[in-house]
Amino acid sequence: MIYNVEKETLNMQDKEKLQLERLQKTVQVVYENVPFYKEKFAENNITPEQVRSLEDLKKLPFTKKQDLRDHYPFGLFAVDQKDMVRVHASSGTSGKPTVVGYTRGDIEVWSEVVARAIAAAGGEPGHVLHNAYGYGLFTGGLGLHYGSEQLGMVTVPVSGGNTTRQILLIEDFKPQVICGTPSYVLNIAESMEKMGKDPRQTSLKYGIFGAEPWSEEMRQTLEEKLDIKAIDIYGLSEIMGPGVSIECHESQNGLHIADDHFYVEVIDPETLEPVKDGEYGELVFTSLTKEAFPIIRYRTGDIAAIDRTTCKCGRTSVRMSRVKGRIDDMLIIRGVNVFPSEIENCLLQVEELVPHYQILLKKKGTMDLIELQAEVNESTFEKCGGDMKHLDMDELKRRIEYQIKSNCLVSIHVQIMEPNSIPRSEGKAVRIVDLREEKVLQKK
Template identity: 70%
Template structure:
């Protein structure tokens, strides 16, 4: 269901609106944010120099480290009295990145997420089960306000307490569930353990995000639950969830909310734009944010863009699903590989469960990767729990050869008993680095 005229606007109409809002944003940050005034002046760029969308490349990039260096409120473009909400990243690798919202920002964000939920199949009058975490993380409240804005009865379950999640899904009968893909698998596994069939729930659509996931993971989830699984994208520095959303009709790229964001794809080394369809680093510029406008923010996420019309009828630019993050990329003897690429091929093997971790070790000067996966309950029963069984050794070689042939890297394979890989109630931990000096 298309609920906003921008979703079917012509390219000329979109760019006219974007240019007007870009010019307003540039003037705002030049006057209100000292970081941007200094950067603009260093580059010899004035707000008046931007007379076309193509002039965006004249503007400076913004990095996560810039936000941390101006912690907590150095990027705010309004008086403190106008800020009605503050979110922040986890800050696991240093100071958290802090973002603020005015009342208008919250209204815009709610409408954006409502649009995203609609694109994924949600409808007014239905029930939305929100299992994203609430708190400083933008996922929980972002989907919550969006669900209410769309007119859905929104259940603020948050993450964790999986048994309660299952009870509420059974009793409230939601049509939409929102969470990370790894946590939805966790819910399914728990249901099966309780003797319940995930296919028999009321769920029709899943809005999944906050971590890269492969097409094979999508197919696994859809088969287990008999629903449509769609990818949602957002990051707190740009707004939160709702920056782009995959439609349930085509499931072929995420429709960017172009009336609120400009998206670019650059080569992370040369910093130059790459052609449409080519992978690179996603870069975002906000067009309507008041409290925390941001210019050319380097997301660290790898993807591409597509300007062709989608079969759902929408004309907005589509992002590919995120392939991985620059800082998650493994460099193994000169070969670059993302965990999601390994996942894609790994999940084609029926004898293993869709739960895995990559453990990184250093032996001498060489990096080694150990892939930890679980055998299915059926296979475990068939071999009577003997993890030294010849069938396990054969499966190890099969997995090792598959990854070597398809991803061009050697991994040591450790096949574990069922339920051995840690489960996630939020973002899955795919990489465990046992030596921080290893380059990833």
């Protein structure tokens, strides 16, 4: 089902004309109403009148997350407070949160792009949607909620946590769609198994997962455990929230960007120059229709590539690859760049393990050390009589380390853990624990 056929199948010529009209209007708005952008434009010797084509976007300055923090809380808003109806904020890993605002018009646009996204994932009017994303300042819960209602679905606003109740509602309300972070929905499935229930026997047909990086191997795990089609959704509060892009259930081959509302670029994060379509780089988004919090060339920190070919589902929107990782997530191990998602891929190829892990960053003298904690599954634990001493630890470590060495080209010390010893997530999973400064980094 295509929710908005006119906009989602627009031909390239008409789309670029619409994008340019909206870009020129946005540039004029931020120039007149956001002092930060007026100053930045002056530094770059650019005025709104000089934006005559989409190519001219490259003349405009980038916006970074630090810019949002430097102007906390409302310094980058383009409308008066009386014209706003809501604010959201992301917690971040340190310091002040990044705050974003919405007018009534923004909420309507957001509702539509999320409705498009849910429809692309397989949702239909009359279906029941179980929303296990957290509600509150985090955009995930309310974003999916409004889009679900816009599509005409029966929305269950259960939020995150209270896993036993989640299971009860899934059994009794019989939803076709579940939304949440992949790590938490996996936690729900595992909890069902511990209760003697088969998670493959529920009414669920589709899952919409995001808010944290997850691998193709994690997708396979979720699809097998729950007998569903697992769909990747992408968004970030600085741009709008969930609904910036999503995979379609027909092909699951890249995430369709709502590019009549969000213009995408991909740049080399070092040179800041654009890369060719199909090449990986940092995603940069410019909002085209936001009123309260328009943003120009926002550097997301997310690594992906884009594809402009038409998808078999019929949508003509630009597609982005699944996010490979984040620039600030990237680990440098003896000169080799590694993303946690790449390590996850390796772990899920070892049948004795479950997809729960943590990467510990430690210090020994002046040297940084990296330790991977991996957890065995229940069946493996039972086979060794419930005693890890009876497990051939050396052989298992050797296979894990071989997978990582072969695929990631690095050597990492592995520690094998008992089942359920790594904390389970009721929201975003904590994958990297930095013990060098005795703090936890929860990555987006």
